[in-house]
Amino acid sequence: MKSNSGSYIQLKGIDFTFDEMKESRERNGLLRIGVAIGEGGKKRQCNSRCPYCFEEKETIIKKFSLKQINSIVKEAKSLGAKTIVIIGFGEPLIPSRLEETFLAIEIINKSKLIPILFTNGLSMNKEIASKLHELNTSIVTKLNSFNPIVQDYLTRSKNSLERMKGSIKILMDTGFNKTSPTRLGLETPIFFDNSNELPRIAKFCMKNNIYPYFEALKFTGEIRKNPHLYLNREKVRKSLESVMSLYPNIFGTNGIAYIPQGRCCLQHYYGSLFITPNGIFPCSGVNYSLGNIRNTKLREALNSEIIHKLRNLHIHLQGKCKDCKHAKDNNKNAPLCFGGCRGNTFNLTGNLYDEDPLCWRN
Numbered sequence: 396m397k398s399n400s401g402s403y404i405q406l407k408g409i410d411f412t413f414d415e416m417k418e419s420r421e422r423n424g425l426l427r428i429g430v431a432i433g434e435g436g437k438k439r440q441c442n443s444r445c446p447y448c449f450e451e452k453e454t455i456i457k458k459f460s461l462k463q464i465n466s467i468v469k470e471a472k473s474l475g476a477k478t479i480v481i482i483g484f485g486e487p488l489i490p491s492r493l494e495e496t497f498l499a500i501e502i503i504n505k506s507k508l509i510p511i512l513f514t515n516g517l518s519m520n521k522e523i524a525s526k527l528h529e530l531n532t533s534i535v536t537k538l539n540s541f542n543p544i545v546q547d548y549l550t551r552s553k554n555s556l557e558r559m560k561g562s563i564k565i566l567m568d569t570g571f572n573k574t575s576p577t578r579l580g581l582e583t584p585i586f587f588d589n590s591n592e593l594p595r596i597a598k599f600c601m602k603n604n605i606y607p608y609f610e611a612l613k614f615t616g617e618i619r620k621n622p623h624l625y626l627n628r629e630k631v632r633k634s635l636e637s638v639m640s641l642y643p644n645i646f647g648t649n650g651i652a653y654i655p656q657g658r659c660c661l662q663h664y665y666g667s668l669f670i671t672p673n674g675i676f677p678c679s680g681v682n683y684s685l686g687n688i689r690n691t692k693l694r695e696a697l698n699s700e701i702i703h704k705l706r707n708l709h710i711h712l713q714g715k716c717k718d719c720k721h722a723k724d725n726n727k728n729a730p731l732c733f734g735g736c737r738g739n740t741f742n743l744t745g746n747l748y749d750e751d752p753l754c755w756r757n
């Protein structure tokens with residue numbers, strides 16, 4: 396087994412130490428934010444039609460101007476952010492959006508913050524990869540399956556497996572996986588159709604110093620229309636245990652309590668907000684706006700009661716999460732789990748502090 400940080404692979408930009416997380420929490424600051432660039436909703440531009448896309452497409456969402464992105468990045472930096480994740484809307488590397496994507500990344504890079512870009516990889520080429528590399532970007536590209544039929548079904552796009560494999564090769568040839576921590580991640584949402592392939596994908600990541608970003612789906616957006624793709628918690632447990640029997644430390648030295656997003660999600664612990672032209676949200680999965688960037692400062696959002704409670708979840712968790720040993724906050728190490736996924740909990744129960752109904756550990 397090969398890894399770049401002791402026993403497990405970390406991605407540059409989210410490789411925070413526990414001291415950094417604790418310090419950010421104590422001063423009620425941030426370590427990262429997510430920003431949606433491009434137009435959302437009905438005007439979303441994408442080269443794929445994933446049947447599990449997390450975006451709600453009913454409304455039209457106008458995009459941020461570069462001036463607005465600049466001011467968001469500036470304020471996030473003043474609150475301690477080290478990383479800006481570009482997540483949504485649509486695919487940022489299609490030709491019609493390339494220029495604005497690079498302009499946004501240049502703003503982040505000039506501010507000496509780390510850009511992380513999520514892409515489906517379908518439009519990747521050598522020129523794009525080399526420019527992203529120069530701009531200090533970490534990339535999370537996608538691979539759902541090594542089966543071409545399953546992969547095409549999950550993107551609704553032709554020849555997608557070969558194109559995604561091509562993207563991974565170009566990114567590796569450009570050197571994204573040659574650093575420590577690595578700058579290359581592979582995002583694999585777990586579905587009914589690919590759940591038995593996780594060990595193979597994990598092996599590929601471990602061999603090539605690629606951050607394995609397995610993700611249990613959020614019950615939001617298109618997945619509501621395609622519930623047959625959604626795995627129940629027993630199936631998630633089975634597929635993840637098959638990975639951990641091969642690589643016991645793949646998700647961290649102490650094993651993993653929950654896997655909403657690569658490994659246990661600590662975003663609410665260390666401080667992170669998701670910002671779109673429609674609002675400032677606690678994270679990309681919790682569809683509860685804390686205000687709009689046009690009239691609300693990020694600092695005000697951080698000072699809200701909701702964020703305060705989410706940062707101190709161990710006090711407010713209910714149900715099974717309340718007394719769960721994995722969620723204990725001992726101030727010496729990061730909790731193994733911090734209430735699972737609040738996005739899923741909110742979407743499925745309407746109560747932000749309820750037990751996570753999809754926890755596969757308890």
Ligand code: SF4
Binds near residue numbers: 678
């Ligand atoms: S709580 Fe869930 S939706 Fe929110 S950032 Fe964590 S994994 Fe994502």
Ligand code: SF4
Binds near residue numbers: 750754756
């Ligand atoms: S019961 Fe809650 S806190 Fe415990 S492992 Fe499950 S999701 Fe995490």
